[in-house]
Amino acid sequence: xxxxxxxxxxxxxxESPLNAEPEPGAxxxxxxxxxxxxxxxxxxxxxxxDLETYRLTIDGLVESPLSLSLGDLRRFAQAxxxxxxxxxxxxxxxxxxxxxxxxxxxxxxxxxxNAEWSxxxxxxxxLAANPRPEARHVAFxxxxxxxxxxxxxQFGGSIPLEKAxxxxxxxxxxxNGEPLPPAHGAPLRVVVPGYIGARxxxxxxxxxxxxxxxxxxxxxxAYRLFPAAVGPDDVDWDTGLMLGEAPVNxxxxxxxxxxxxxxxxxxxxxxAMAGGGREIARVDVSTDGGGTWxxxxxxxxxxxxxxxxxxxxxxxxxxxHEILCRAFDSAAQTQPAHPSQVxxxxxxxxxxxxxxxxxxx
Amino acid sequence: xxxxxxxxxxxxxxESPLNAEPEPGAxxxxxxxxxxxxxxxxxxxxxxxDLETYRLTIDGLVESPLSLSLGDLRRFAQAxxxxxxxxxxxxxxxxxxxxxxxxxxxxxxxxxxNAEWSxxxxxxxxLAANPRPEARHVAFxxxxxxxxxxxxxQFGGSIPLEKAxxxxxxxxxxxNGEPLPPAHGAPLRVVVPGYIGARxxxxxxxxxxxxxxxxxxxxxxAYRLFPAAVGPDDVDWDTGLMLGEAPVNxxxxxxxxxxxxxxxxxxxxxxAMAGGGREIARVDVSTDGGGTWxxxxxxxxxxxxxxxxxxxxxxxxxxxHEILCRAFDSAAQTQPAHPSQVxxxxxxxxxxxxxxxxxxx
Numbered sequence: 001x002x003x004x005x006x007x008x009x010x011x012x013x014x015e016s017p018l019n020a021e022p023e024p025g026a027x028x029x030x031x032x033x034x035x036x037x038x039x040x041x042x043x044x045x046x047x048x049x050d051l052e053t054y055r056l057t058i059d060g061l062v063e064s065p066l067s068l069s070l071g072d073l074r075r076f077a078q079a080x081x082x083x084x085x086x087x088x089x090x091x092x093x094x095x096x097x098x099x100x101x102x103x104x105x106x107x108x109x110x111x112x113x114n115a116e117w118s119x120x121x122x123x124x125x126x127l128a129a130n131p132r133p134e135a136r137h138v139a140f141x142x143x144x145x146x147x148x149x150x151x152x153x154q155f156g157g158s159i160p161l162e163k164a165x166x167x168x169x170x171x172x173x174x175x176n177g178e179p180l181p182p183a184h185g186a187p188l189r190v191v192v193p194g195y196i197g198a199r200x201x202x203x204x205x206x207x208x209x210x211x212x213x214x215x216x217x218x219x220x221x222a223y224r225l226f227p228a229a230v231g232p233d234d235v236d237w238d239t240g241l242m243l244g245e246a247p248v249n250x251x252x253x254x255x256x257x258x259x260x261x262x263x264x265x266x267x268x269x270x271x272a273m274a275g276g277g278r279e280i281a282r283v284d285v286s287t288d289g290g291g292t293w294x295x296x297x298x299x300x301x302x303x304x305x306x307x308x309x310x311x312x313x314x315x316x317x318x319x320x321h322e323i324l325c326r327a328f329d330s331a332a333q334t335q336p337a338h339p340s341q342v343x344x345x346x347x348x349x350x351x352x353x354x355x356x357x358x359x360x361x
Numbered sequence: 362x363x364x365x366x367x368x369x370x371x372x373x374x375x376e377s378p379l380n381a382e383p384e385p386g387a388x389x390x391x392x393x394x395x396x397x398x399x400x401x402x403x404x405x406x407x408x409x410x411d412l413e414t415y416r417l418t419i420d421g422l423v424e425s426p427l428s429l430s431l432g433d434l435r436r437f438a439q440a441x442x443x444x445x446x447x448x449x450x451x452x453x454x455x456x457x458x459x460x461x462x463x464x465x466x467x468x469x470x471x472x473x474x475n476a477e478w479s480x481x482x483x484x485x486x487x488l489a490a491n492p493r494p495e496a497r498h499v500a501f502x503x504x505x506x507x508x509x510x511x512x513x514x515q516f517g518g519s520i521p522l523e524k525a526x527x528x529x530x531x532x533x534x535x536x537n538g539e540p541l542p543p544a545h546g547a548p549l550r551v552v553v554p555g556y557i558g559a560r561x562x563x564x565x566x567x568x569x570x571x572x573x574x575x576x577x578x579x580x581x582x583a584y585r586l587f588p589a590a591v592g593p594d595d596v597d598w599d600t601g602l603m604l605g606e607a608p609v610n611x612x613x614x615x616x617x618x619x620x621x622x623x624x625x626x627x628x629x630x631x632x633a634m635a636g637g638g639r640e641i642a643r644v645d646v647s648t649d650g651g652g653t654w655x656x657x658x659x660x661x662x663x664x665x666x667x668x669x670x671x672x673x674x675x676x677x678x679x680x681x682h683e684i685l686c687r688a689f690d691s692a693a694q695t696q697p698a699h700p701s702q703v704x705x706x707x708x709x710x711x712x713x714x715x716x717x718x719x720x721x722x
Binding site for chain 1: 586588589590602604605606607608609636637639642643645651653654655656689691692693694695696697698702703709710712
């Protein structure tokens, strides 16, 4: 497999492994993110995969362990699902402004993208292997290798079997109608709509049915949410909230902070996303610090598994303005006001009201 | 059916129809709420039901409409489910302190209770009637009558068919091992775990399968969440968020606001509850206005369908203190800081940080 082409349209947050996000204006130019604009979150170098010898192993608590070639996988019924993926560390930069978070990627608010994925429903592959009654979780293992705390290992994670049996969880080999690009997990990745991006394991090599969540570092230790008082020196890694579904979130993509605009009518635009299949019910914008809110217009398209794009016309008098947004999901959940209220030392799941500062002249 | 006995252990918020909630200390004295302490939310007078002639009708988009006597219902397989019910208007009093909400019950924070319900899974009754493929919602109709805007009608509501097919949604005829009391819907009520209480229709007389949600006033018009800028004079009733799953919430039940305590060690206790089957992942308490938080201890017992009781030891110096609590659910969702951030003219779904003011001496 050739090395990844340069991604001139992405802002690179780390060269090796490659991590990059699009510009906010480009991100919301269309409901579906073009493949070359889709954010890239890698924990190791992109692996070279020999398509002839590639096998997907299904083992653990199953009656019929399987080893499936790409040809075997093509014999399952195919499905297509629209799903937005978002890194659990999206909007970490705003948490870093509250208090430093060393050794984690300083994502702005564009580590999120939306695509149409095609492949086979994970449930079909699991049913073919016949899970035992005691199976409760499905662990995923990628072919990408990384190193943490002196150990070298393959990236992995897991989801509850109940979630894995939902029709919309896919083993995807295509993205927006094109073969899955190397940076996005070719030849096969998991797509877990409604969950943090880390569970959508790329370069998938193995599915293991288990009684408990995966013991891979990225399930058992990382991607947990800890209280603000806990730090790297006193953390008990087994105690934090193991992230799965993501909280309701929204971001202003246009205008951007620092923009100078003509005073008068400005159209504010952005995205909103809920976790776990919940729908976006409403997006609000404010120019008085959250004292009063104006309801934004939700653009057509989307489902509980995708973002909603939105826009709101605002009249800005000459001067400095802070524009805020927040969303409500279908469970009447909304966002906290300040990143300080959700700060955590790993910098996950920031869903505070998003704020941009602009000057109208 | 005899008239309801007086409820000396409940605080009556309205005499007719009867609406009442327990004292906060009594509410959390046990994980399961005794029947005589369970909050009562009625929209009309408790109906008199003749058990001999009682029938449950199942109609609408079904192949086999049914009319079931209580004897017929007893022939279905029985199930027991622990579930906490909460009125969508719980904690309205704090919203009223922000801005008046006339004509709605001024619930404190105890319009919530937890019981073990027994009966038949709703899905069994629906499968017996054989829903047509186009059915998407199940409408419930109660025998209780009420009047709104000059019209007299029976209370009703609906849930999506997908939710109705979950094993934990019951047609319950027993509560904590006793026959369902008249005030709680005898002889038969719906119990919809994870949803606002209004969908758990009491004195159930009819299930109607539909393509759209119920057009009953309490589904189509009431129990919708509107923006703060919308009031009774300019509301478009068809636009608000139709409440189903409830947002994550938590309340301090002990000490109570106004309490005078000995300075030193105080154990703060309360409940926390998430919607839609999500688990409570963490409860925090603060004595500095939310600047720093201490993690509470979650008591054993409970599931995603029930509340979690919690406690936290605090050391209070002599003087006035404001104690706050907030919860995180398993989707990393937390609560907004102030009721003003979620105020709405019907006073629903207040899940702001809960605050009690005490004096330690």
